[in-house]
Amino acid sequence: MFNNIHMPMIEETLKTYLSTIPDGNLKQAISYALLGNGKRVRPMLGITLLESLGINPLPYLNALVAVELIHTYSLIHDDLPSMDNDTMRRGKPTVHIAFDEGTAILAGDALLTDSFYLVTETKALTGDEKTQIISILAKKAGSLGMVLGQIKDIESEQKQISIEDLNLMYELKTANLIQASLMTAAVIGAKKDIALYESLGYYIGLIFQIQDDILEYTLTPDEIGKSKSDELRDKPTYVSLLGLDKSRIILNQYTQKLNHLIQTLGLENTSIHDQIKQLLTRKK
Amino acid sequence: MFNNIHMPMIEETLKTYLSTIPDGNLKQAISYALLGNGKRVRPMLGITLLESLGINPLPYLNALVAVELIHTYSLIHDDLPSMDNDTMRRGKPTVHIAFDEGTAILAGDALLTDSFYLVTETKALTGDEKTQIISILAKKAGSLGMVLGQIKDIESEQKQISIEDLNLMYELKTANLIQASLMTAAVIGAKKDIALYESLGYYIGLIFQIQDDILEYTLTPDEIGKSKSDELRDKPTYVSLLGLDKSRIILNQYTQKLNHLIQTLGLENTSIHDQIKQLLTRKK
Incomplete structure (x- = not known):
């Protein structure tokens, strides 16, 4: 999806993390989940933003990659039988299928816990910066963020919900970790703009999800390359x-707001601008 | 179990935390799990240690109570059908019975995530102190700590393991969070002694578990007040x-080491000494 110049540094950071885990089932399950075909969207956004701000991301990789551990844990737990009950992920069996349910739950628990440890192990950051990043990650991932979104998602099945509810669900489930990625980079390189990066992450997440909804509706399953699982579950x-036309109107409104933020932040035609455009112009 | 003079401040801190969660299923499940009949052993140890060090624990309650959120998440996940499959806990149905499995998993995830947020919200601590406490909590709870212990526990069922394996399992599953409690207090009030408090936590955890094994063997189920679930699962x-005699010998050796540490740390006849004695002289 991206010009992947940053992939090697992300994979290296993940492998260094994995090397700290004692050999055994837990390490195998965590490695299996973490070293899939992940697109690394979230750490990539943080790393690219830092570069666009003129800062070398290398000394900050642990903090920038922590969000990928959180994202991976959330996929493992979301795939469980008592949640979305998915058996395939990124072209291979999900963790609870490849291992077992107990191991999958614990692998997710370990990834979530270790993500915070990884931030504390970022030597180039001050104690205050580490604390601020951990606070952001925990708030966006916990009972005020992603986990709350997942509960709302489960509750929304087979139930009539409002567009406001759906919007909030998308914000919590998708935008929150993107916000965390950008805000982490902002703590490092643009402290005064953290709130603006939070807004930027909101629009990226919402636009991504609305596009997804439109694509799911307009493309055939073959074109999307996955089962229309959301539709099947009502x-x-x-x-x-809202219907297709109204959805497209809102998509355009959000895109305008996003572009305005990019301007305000002085990011036009930088590599982070390119990356956001690539992320939001997928055809499937 | 304890002279519960600290219970009200722990319960207040937990209730203040709960008040931050939006109303709904997630909040209900977290409240249900957190406000049971928990003995609050871990936060109590940290609070009492601070007092014995001559420090008022009140400004540090968020950081001292965070470990209780981690402990509670671990109970919720351990009770799941794919783990220990327990239906009762502290005299009431476990979270996945009272709610459902998906909600139980997410309530645990939220508690774990929020525990780190709680540490960042401890205004009396410096950024470096918060980072150090988070690092300790995450290391003792994650893939090098409690989660690793739970994987080893699952794997040990129906399998012949060595006494060294069992010792490591008890260290990871039980001692690690006790160590985290004492080390958190040490970060606040006795930085140079952190390693000694880590040892102290090790012996408390091991002694507690060996006593448990001896009690399970020597008392009838009625006396223990719970089903002999460990024994039933082999x-x-x-x-x-090791047999009863050898177990008692090791228990005495560990108790001597513990007492020696209490002396070294100058804690004899302080309230933390009393509390450790109470914790380790239960009859069932």
Whole structure:
């Protein structure tokens, strides 16, 4: 999806982390989940933003990659039988299928816990910066963020919800970790703009999800390359709640707001601008 | 179990935390798990240690109570059908029985995540102190600590393991969070002695577990007040591996080491000494 010049440094950071875990089932399950075909969207956004701010990301990789551990844990737990009950992920069996349910739950627990440890192990950051990043990650991932979104997602199945509810769900489930990625980079390189990067992450997440809803509606399953699982489960989408035209209008409004923020932050035609455009112009 | 003079401040801190969670299923499940009949052993140890060091614990309650959120998450996940499959806990149905499995997993995830947020919200601590406490909590709870212990526990069922394996399992599953409690207090009030408090926590955890193994063997189920679930599952114990006499000898050796540490740390006849004695002289 991206010009992957940053992939090697992300993979190296993940492998260094994995090397700290004692050999055994837990390490195998965590490695299996972490070294899949992940696109590394979240750490990539933070790393690229730092570069666009003129800062070398290398000394900050642990803190910038922590969000990928959180994202990976959330996928493992979301795939469990008592949640989305998915058996395949990124072209291979999900962790609870390849191992077992107990191991999958514990691998997720370890990844989540270790993500915070990884931030504390970022030598180039001050104690205050580490604390601020951990606070952001925990808030965006916990009972005020992603986990709350997942509960709302489960509750929304087979139920009529409002567009406001759906919007909040997308914010919590998708935008929150993107916000955390950008805000982590902002703590390092643009402290005064943290709130603006939080808004930027909001629009990236929402646009991504609305596009997803439109694509799911307009493309055939073959074109999307996955089963229309959301539709099959009667999950509400932007299109099902507002129709295609209205969804496209809101998509355009959000895109304008995003572009305005990019301008305000002086990021036009930087590599982070390119990366956001690539992320948000996928055809499937 | 204790002279519970600290219980109200722990309960207040937990309730203040709960008040930050939006109303709904997630909050209900977290409240249900957190406000049971927990003995609050871990936060109590940290609070009492601070007092014995002559420091008022009140400004540090968030950091001292964070370990209780981690402990509670671990109970919720350990009770799941794919783990220990327990239906009752502290005299009421476990979270996945009272709610459902998905909600239980997410309530645990939220508690774990929020525990780190709680540390960042401890205004009396410096950024470096918060970072140090988070690092300790994450290391003792994650892939090098409690989660690793739980994987080893699952793997040990129906399998012959060595006394060294069992000892490591007890260290990871039980001692690690006790160590984290004492070390958190030491970061606040006795930085130069952190390593000694880590040893102290090790012996408290091991003694507690060996006593448990001896009690399970010598008392009837009625006296213990719970089903002999470990025995039913053929789990190895100190007594099953070494016999009763050898177990008692090791228990005495560990108790001597503990007492020596209490002396070294100048804690004799302080309230933390009393509390450790109470914790380790239970009859069932």
